[in-house]
Amino acid sequence: MTARQPRTALFTVAAVLALAAALLLAQLARADAAPASAxxxxLTALAGDVTxxxxxxxxxxxxxxxxxxxxxxxQTQDGRYLAVYHTLLSDGRFHAALATSADLRYWQRRHDFGPGTHQASLAHDGRGGYVLxxxxxxxxxxxxxxYEDLAALLDGRARRSFDAPLTLSRCAEGTPSITSVRGATVHLTGHYRAGCDTDRQLRATLTGFRHWHAEPDRRLDRAVRAWGTGGNIGDRSPVELGKERVVLIEGQGRRSDFGSWGxxxxDPVSGRADSLDVRTHGxxxxxxxxxxxxxxxxxxxxxxxxxLFIPREGSAPGEAGQLLYWHRL
Incomplete structure (x- = not known):
């Protein structure tokens, strides 16, 4: 004789099945939806095919x-390329560095910004200098x-400096991306460790290298979470295509799973995001x-x-690490 399941268990099973069906329908609807913007x-068409x-x-x-x-x-005015990046070194700490290149393949390191520096972002200041x-x-x-000019940047001679206080999280704020530099005002985005648990988005303004204001960017968080990202939402980068600003952003499908980064x-106008389906050679x-x-x-x-950084956990043979690729416009 088969034992009868408790009624509460049946209700639980039904609720789980209903939720799964709703999520599946939402996923299908999202896949069929029109792109967030032109x-x-x-961007997804250009950036989606490395091959x-x-x-x-x-x-x-x-x-x-x-x-x-x-x-x-x-890129500098004379056509050279600049890269800011970080490396975990033998001292057990990350070091941000600056390198130059003439062909986007061979890079000569020019300066190390010291231990405990990482996730660097670089921008022209519109007056011959740079902000890092x-x-x-x-x-x-x-x-x-x-930095006053390129020579000062290559030597690491900063003209002005500011270390931001933690205002949205008592644990961590980082992955900055400089969105604009207007005179003495720097606009940035970044992440903060919400509840000292999960990375979420912020936007900030630095005025006169003295006054700092940061606030959550929950609209961007919602757009990425709509794709089922249950982990961190971190690094991002704006770019303008056809006079439209688009933001490339990373989202982690499952917490602590480096193989689930996408x-x-x-699109800042609609508040929606499209998934980037990247196809590599391997x-x-x-x-x-x-x-x-x-x-x-x-x-x-x-x-x-x-x-793009390809984590070892989600990489094909020979493809782990930093990937650079470019498409002619």
Whole structure:
């Protein structure tokens, strides 16, 4: 004789099945939905296929052999390329560094910003100088540095400096991305460790290298979480395509699972995001620390360069590490 299940158990099973069906329908509806914007559609089309890129490099390293993790690329007025990145060294700490290149493949390290620096972001200041932001230990926080010109940046001679207080989390705030520099005002985005538990998005303004204001960006969080991301929401990078601003952003499908990192294209106008289905030569499936830059490629053509970190846990053979690739526009 088969034992009868308790009524509460039956209700629980029915509720779980109903929830699963609702999530499946939502997923199907989302997959069939129109792109968030023309800009996100174009970005996902360009950035989604590494195999069709005009140039690429897996596992990027500088000339000393350091890995170029979380690399972000800028271009100087004379056409050279700049990369800011970090590496975990033998002292057990991350070091942010700056390297230069003439071809986007060979990189010469020019400066090390010291132990406890990581997740760097670089921007022109519009006056011949540069602004650099990075995470800094101890008490993981955002540090901002201003450099008078390229020579000062290459030497690491900061003209102004600011270390931001922790205002949204008592545990950590970081992964800065500089969105604009207007005179003495720097606009940034970043993450904060919500409840000292999970990374969520912030936007901040630094005025005169003295006054700091940060606030949560819950709209961006909601757009990424709509894709079922149950872990951290971290690094992001804005880019303008066809006069539309789009934000590349990472989201972690499952907490503590580095193989579940995915990349999304967010439209600030609609508040929606599209998933970036990246196809590599070997079939890697996890991608983190996204950034995108409009530049002139080594052949002198306008191009979109995309930088993604491929975690070992989600990598195909020979593809783990920093991936750089570019498509002619």
């Amino acid at each position: 800009g996100t559609a174009r 069709a890129a005009d140039g690429h490099r897996y596992g990027a390293r500088d000339h000393t052999g350091r890995t170029m993790d979380a690399a972000q690329i800028e 932001a990075y995470e800094k230990d101890p008490r993981n926080h955002i540090a901002v540095r201003a 990349t999304y294209a967010y 079939g890697s499936r996890a991608f983190a620390n996204p950034s995108a830059t409009l530049l002139t490629d080594p052949r002198g053509r306008p191009a979109l360069l995309v930088s």
